[in-house]
Amino acid sequence: xxxxxxxxxxxxxxxxxxxxxxxxxxxxxxxxxxxxxxxxxxxxxxxxxxxxxxxxxxxxxxxxxxxxxxxxxxxxxxxxxxxxxxxxxxxxxxxxxxxxxxxxxxxxxxxxxxxxxxxxxxxxxxxxxxxxxxxxxxxxxxxxx
Numbered sequence: 001x002x003x004x005x006x007x008x009x010x011x012x013x014x015x016x017x018x019x020x021x022x023x024x025x026x027x028x029x030x031x032x033x034x035x036x037x038x039x040x041x042x043x044x045x046x047x048x049x050x051x052x053x054x055x056x057x058x059x060x061x062x063x064x065x066x067x068x069x070x071x072x073x074x075x076x077x078x079x080x081x082x083x084x085x086x087x088x089x090x091x092x093x094x095x096x097x098x099x100x101x102x103x104x105x106x107x108x109x110x111x112x113x114x115x116x117x118x119x120x121x122x123x124x125x126x127x128x129x130x131x132x133x134x135x136x137x138x139x140x141x142x143x144x145x
Contacts, residue, residue, distance in 0.1 A: 002111060003054065003073050004080065012077055012107065013037055014047035018057055018064045019074050027063030079134050081106040082127035083118050090121065095128035111137075 007015070017036035021028035034044035048064055051057045056070035066074065081099075084106050088098035109117075118124070118136050126132055 003056070003069075004076050004107060005110065006054070007051075007073075007107060008047075009103070009107065010037070010047050011051055014044065015051060015056060015066070015070060015074055015077070018048075018051075019066050019071070022063075022065050027060065027065040030062055030064070033064060075134060076111065077106065078131075080109060080111075080114050082131060082133045083114050083121070083124075084109065085127045085129070086121055086124045086133065087117055089128040098128050 004012075014033060014037060017033045018028040021032045021036065030041050030044055030048075033048065034041045037044055037047065039047075048057060048059065051070070052059055052064075054069075055067055056073055057064045058067050059065075081102050084102035085095075085098045088101040089095065091098075093101060115136050118133070123136060124133055
């Protein structure tokens with residue numbers, strides 16, 4: 001099972017919160033992460049501990065940072081979500097509805113399925129909200145073509 005498929009929605013949201021709050025100088029505080037998740041600090045810690053055990057974040061003196069593996073996992077999540085969002089958009093859903101539908105499946109689909117969906121969609125460059133979709137693994141060298 002792929003790392004992304006092992007995570008809960010709350011854990012992905014925590015990973016996103018850490019990635020969005022950390023800076024080059026400082027990691028994300030537990031309070032900031034809890035606030036982003038809309039939970040108490042102990043509840044946020046319950047989400048962060050498995051992420052640390054999986055090697056997706058590191059914690060030092062109460063601050064969390066994405067590890068290289070965590071950063072890769074977050075990029076993979078964004079790709080899964082945006083490709084799924086684009087698929088639902090092609091089915092006629094409005095951008096916000098396609099986002100909601102994508103959140104129902106983005107953690108469950110494998111990388112190979114995302115690659116096939118992306119190829120079937122003609123390798124879109126942006127999702128319905130205009131956010132970039134990273135290229136398929138077999139097309140990264142084709143970015144100039």
